[in-house]
Amino acid sequence: MKLKLLILGVFLGVLSANSQEYFPKNDGVKTRNTNYTVFKNARIHVDPQTVIDNGMFAIKEGKITAVGKSIDVPANSTVVDLKGNEVYPSFIDLYSDFGIPKPKRAENGSQPQYDAGREGYYWNDHIRPDTEAVANFSFDSKEAEKFHKAGFGVVNTHVPDGIIRGTGMLVALTPEASEGDRILNSRSSQYLSFDKSVQSRQSYPTSIMGTMALIRQAYLDAEWYAGGNADNKDLALEALNKNKDLVQIFATDNLLNELRADKVGDEFGIQYVIVGSGKEYQRLDKIKASNATYIVPLKFPEAYDVENPYLANQLSLEEMREWNQAPANLKMLSENKVPFTLTAHSIDAEKDFKSNLLKAIEYGLSKEAALAALTTVPAKTIGKEEKIGVIKEGAWANFIITSGDYFDKETTLFENWVQGTKTIIEDMDVTNITGKYDLKVNGKNYELSITGEPSKPKAEVKMGETKIGSKLSFEDNWMNLLLSSPDTTKTEFIRLSANVPEKTDMISGKAILPNGNETTFTASRKGDAEKKDDKDKEDKTHKVVPVTYPNIAYGFTEKPKQENVLFKNATVWTSEDEGVLENTDVLVKNGEIVRIGQDLNAGGAKVIDATGKHLTAGIVDEHSHIAASDINEAGHNSSAEVQMEDVIDPTDINIYRNLAGGVTTIQLLHGSANPIGGQSAIMKLKWGASAEDMIFEQAPPFIKFALGENVKQSNWGSTVRFPQTRMGVEQVFTDYFSRARAYESQKKSGEDFRKDLEMETLVEILNGERFVTSHSYIQSEINMLMKVAEAFDFNINTFTHILEGYKVADKMKEHGVGASTFSDWWAYKYEVNDAIPYNASIMNEVGLTVAINSDDSEMSRRLNQEAAKSVKYGGMSEEDAWKMVTINPAKLLHVDNLVGSIKTGKQADLVLWNDHPLSIYAKPEKTMVEGVFYFDIDRDQKMREEIKKERNELIGQMLKAKNNGVKTQPVTKKEKQRVHCDLLEKVQ
Template sequence: MKLKLLILGVFLCAFSVQAQEYFPKNDGVKTRNTNYTVFKNARIHVDPQTVINKGMFAIKDGKITSVGKSITIPKNSIVIDLEGKEVYPSFIDLYSDFGISKPKRAEGGNGPQYDASREGYYWNDHIRPETDAVSQFSFDSKEAEKYHKAGFGVVNTHVPDGIIRGTGMLVALTPEVNEGDRILNSRSSQYFSFDKSVQSRQSYPTSIMGTMALIRQTYLDADWYAKGNAKNKDLALEALNNNKDLVQIFTTDNLLNELRADKVGDEFGVQYVILGSGNEYQRLDKIKASNATYIVPLKFPEAYDVEDPYLTGYLSLNEMREWNQAPSNLKMLSENKVPFTITTHSIDAEKDFKSNLLKAVEYGLTKEAALASLTTVPAQTIGQAGKIGVLKEGAWANFIITSGDYFEKETTLYENWIQGEKKVLENMDVTNISGNYNLKIDEKQYELNITGEPSKPKAEVKLGESKIGSKISFEDNWMNLLLSSPDTTKTEFIRLVANVPVPGNIISGKAILANGNEMAFQATKKSASEKDKKDEKDKKDDQTPKVLPLTYPNIAYGFDKQPKQENILFKNATVWTSEEEGVLENTDVLVKNGEIVRIGGNLNAGGAKVVDATGKHLTAGIIDEHSHLAASDINEAGHNSTAEVSMEDVIDPTDIGIYRGLAGGVTTIQLLHGSANPIGGRSAILKLKWGESADDLIFEQAPPFIKFALGENVKQSNWSGNRFPQTRMGVEQVFVDYFSQARAYEAEKNKGGEDFRKDIEMETLVEILNGERFVTSHSYIQSEINMLMKVAEQFDFNINTFTHILEGYKVADKMKEHGVGASTFSDWWAYKYEVNDAIPYNASIMNEVGITVAINSDDGEMNRRLNQEAAKSVKYGGMSEEDAWKMVTINPAKLLHVDNLVGSIKTGKQADLVLWNNHPLSIYAKPEKTMIEGVIYFDIDRDEKMREEIKKERNQLIAQMLKAKNSGVKTQPVTKKEKQHVHCDLLEEVH
């Protein structure tokens, strides 16, 4: 039921309201028991580290008043004997939308929405920090019961909608109390996500990098607003500032996004609590370095149905590994001292929580760590330490009563007390007969294993190695057990009946044999010491798949440990210097500490590893000036200028294209934004350091770049859109308008006024105007190429590179005069209208004019054979082999302004080298070793060995999955997944 308007008025007046200060609902008076209730003879888990055997505790008015080995029992007390039972603090879930109605999706319109739909709020509808969960909360008894059965007493709930989502509330799942009494904190936390609000159709952002840029700008604007600089009231920014001291929870759905969220937080001094993905184990070093507390969903991948070998071929190794490794995630987090809590988010709390928790324990998570993650860690995280999650004096009386160790499969959860109110889940008066028994009937020794709920037990009976059919019922402490004959050819039964005493360690009664004779039987429960430890271990090992080791990245061809820098002497190679020295025969190259230190003949190794390069070719690593490899997003298409976004935010170091690029001799790429808008996002220049993290791939010494675009894509010729511009002349106006704004912005900034508002987009454009950031522009036809050079000259800066530029041959003289370079394709033409005038002699003609020309890929597949693309320039235009080779080495290095570091073989440069088994321009050439800064990231011998190891690992995982399916485990079907082929015009959408 919704809270009444009177309560909402109290919230809007910004009172700090505690549970007891709420007005009750006008639906009758709930009388709370004011007597003491004392529990005795229980095994009490005070906290994860403290246990009291046969202890006592008392509660009154919803709080624990005393706890200990022995306490004084007040006169007005109800005493409950918990002999043989255990008591734990009720669990806490920090991530839920409990009691919150699903937000209504905005109705569709006749095209994209670019402006905000709300007045008095921030310019972007997806920023909604003013949302408060308490105004939308309605207690859901049916959903609460699922939490009760799983052992939960408190949840932190919120409205899961938008990028900045507003405040959550901490709610006790008390069965029947006044609404306000349940609310432990009406403003417990503030939530963030990478997902847009469903309540708005506003287009921006369309990408993760756009979302990150928007959050950054919102933080900057909130700080500016807090200083009183705004002329108009902004309710969203006010709310964000009011919420900044709350716990900040960031929702993510994959490992890379977890690290991206932490990156944004670090930039603004905000330590997020991060809703994780369950894959934190794959990059524990970075996860630990984040210093975040993680809320981890207790969800594990299902095994795949791999019976069909044809379909199984579509299953990737990383998908198979994830099934095998993910259950060990919590264990690994615990061992690495990463603080975490567990959430039921994305699973059914009633059906899946306990079984998945026990699976995590089975895979090595200690029971103490598991209990802490459900009690003390979430309590501390949400600022409620000592109040919930413990059984101590003054804490809320939130606890569960169990038949034994909660973390054992057969344990029954009897009652869940929340704020001193009892929720009965199972009758405690029913004897719990679960356990393993030695059953003796007619001189025969059986093994009896009883599982399930006390009122609904399940039995498994074995005689020796033979499984006996059985059926069990248990009611009013009377057990009836029916056993089939071990001889399956006979329809004979043994009937057992017994009245089971408490605690039920010995069950004795009457057995009626198949021939009608009656006799006594006895079943004695095995104690832990009586169990055959070896059999138990063997059974566990048999049921739990062997967890395979991680690699970096944790996919095929990953390293079991990162390769180290080596000192290497390449002997007797044909060295393609890409310098004035040209190609040197029978030459040695010495690499030390990641640099080229000597080039010459008969060099002394000086302790370096010697590689015989006789008959082989050594070149600088290939540099791809225009690439879309290793990215989670390509375009931010929400605006016609997105200079605020950065490709560095969306680097994906697990992209197999990195390894394939290395296998083709590529060592450096410029990761470019796409061509959805005239002013695109900032570039990321990367070294293809396979196995390293996203941040470690960034070429730190490279200067900053940005992507511009011209032509069909930016005016949306090939997809529906009503965003400006719609014409090529409109594209020109975009550049003029934004650079005019940037000039005005810089002038305002230079005044140094306190009311100056920092704008990330404008800051980037000012960098361009001041020559601090270089422009690479997607282009095709001569008119647009001319236009952009004129615009740049109008604002007194130069375009650095025209990429694609398939009509560059028409304006090569003007390009030379402007001082712009070209990065083109070798022989792409006629694949769309604006390419109709492309010719394969384009690169050669521009090269002859004196323009710095590079051959690029713009394509994940072509990236790995850029050596062959360069070779085409020899055929088309008669270019020399050395000049052709420079188009993929030193020329792109010059375009990226890193030619002092890479792109050629020269003393003092970084050792980014490739050893080829053949002439590098030959279609038969293969890299044998690809080195970056003295580290070998690709080795053809290792690659061959890895192929065999991958086959073996796949077969091992397939066998594990087949075994899992045969044991009755639920499986999921294999579906064919094809990696998206990425080009400039790929459009993503953040949901």
């Protein structure tokens, strides 16, 4: 039965494990149990660092009252002799939905842009800080039993629905108690995620970047609301303000999202506790720098079935590495002093938790670190370090009793006590008969080895080197052992039966021979059984392949370093007035071009003989969609608040491929799902670097606009979102910029105003602080947008695509806009029917700054060839054609003072080609970004050999794993997703 909101106040904070003393007692005799239970002869793990051998502790009314080597035993005590068994604090799971019903998915229907379904709450239904786990909670005995069997005593549970999900509650898994008795904290934490609420069909956000923008705006709105500025009551913002001092737990599902969550937290001075992915080892430097505590799922990928060599070829090195490396993640976190806890979320706690934990220990996680991650670290994280996760005076009586080291595969968990209430997992009074024995039956000697849990022992019998078939059963201290007779090839058996004494140095009993005669047997214990784990130590030595940056094929084991380099005797394409210089040297020092000339002195720099080769500036791609986790935020007709910088994916192999094609700088653009898109990310392609380290810091801010079919949703089948027509698109721009003007006026007036991230961005455009790149096709819309911009006193910076630019080039020049176009794309949809391959040449002749862009991950690594097409179409000079992929796009991005040409003082973004750069036969041999060679064709060849060797090694490991009986998963072929402006779904 759900806990009623009416009685919540009774249970705030830490509640007693007993009924409140003021409750009436008029329904029968209610004698309060004030007796002590004292446990003696125990090996007590007080905490991960402190162990008391042969110790004692006492509990009363659900609390621990004393612990030590020797304690006073009160008169009213029940004494339990643990006979050397071990005691640990019971475990704590901070990420759970225990006891919470699954949120009901909203019925199918239209997806509203703005209208929330909850009156009196925030405008966006996915912001739900008012949700309270305590109002939805109902104790689940079956699930609690699974947690008990894994050793857990406390969980932090919440409603797993929405972006800001509301408060969680800390619950003791106490059987047969009231809800109030179990609740240790009814407002223990606030939960967040990047996932929308299933209870709403509200369309925004449709992307990670939209989610991040929404969280930022909600935080700003909550602060504004707290200042008493709102005219109407908002229960969601009230709850968000009320929850701000709670522990903030952010759920993620991949490594990049972990770092993105931390980024948002840092912006608002919030240190999230981050629910991780198990892939933290891939960027330990950034994980450590986050200063976050991580809740890590104890789940590892299964090996792949690679017996079929054709299917094995479809398996990526990234997938194989993850299987190999993931079990070592916890060891690496521990070694790097990253605080972490463990969660059973997403696995079966009863079946998989301990086996996965032992696997992590096999891969190097220390037992002390494992125990801390299950006890003291989560207790401290949730602010209950004095009450749970330890065995100390005053703490809750939450502990488990085991037959030995919990982190031993053969150890039995006997009992799990929560708030002083016992749950029996296995009978603790079962005699432990495991060990090695000399077995004598009917004048013959055998070796008997009994292993396994005391309640479920397993036998192995040998006569010399010959293994004898056997079957052991053990119940109520009666042992029955069935042996195959060694004297015959017939199916005949010797049956042994004995009542085992408490001390098992000697077992004796009755033996019935195959002929029916009865005799006796003896089994003399001679030591502990040899564990299978100890037999084959080599099998337990796991070879973990090194992590690379990024951790996929062609990643660097060591990040390349900046070098001082002298290129000798090159044909230098300057992309400047000097043109192409023959037999010229270029000297690079400290990431900059310092000298250009002939017969230069290296001065200690590395010398590269470039005789017969061509040296150019790195290619600049003005319109790219590589290296992103999202392309579009399609939920609104304006998404000016979203940032492509938030969704940079530094692991995209297209970064490396672009470097192999000579590309060094790109503008990562939002897609074309809406008229006003998102903020651009201008990036340097530094393969192996983190997302933030790729951002071109000196570049000015940009934003993507769009016109045409996509923004009016011609191909989506949508009838909900405005606009639906091209004239509606114009009204979107007019409306938003009118609102931006009004917003700025209010802001400048000194009056209190609500900071709006979307309006802030549009004001930057009005003030000339942010440049606009607009997706465009037909001349009417090109004219329209220029007129709208002029009406609001700003200029469009670049029209991209611009396939009808040749029709309005004169008007574009008058406006002052540049063009970034395709070389020869046409007729791929209706609005490009009039596109011609002479477009770039015509616009160049008129005097526009013209660039050739890609908008495609395949074309982007052949932009040199795309530029060459304008030599054929329109007779453009080779130098002018080359400028369209170097200095011209740099000018459009306002970074031409730094990149785009070979000139002293500029950043050393250079490409050494083996042939004329406009030739289809030309290959970059070396690509340098700021003095670092991120691509080298000789190094690439070596990496290919290393990748081949590593793949074979990992395939061998997987084949061995399958032969050893390890469960495998099938290989599935994954098609690489092609990314363009109109991609609405998440990038795969």
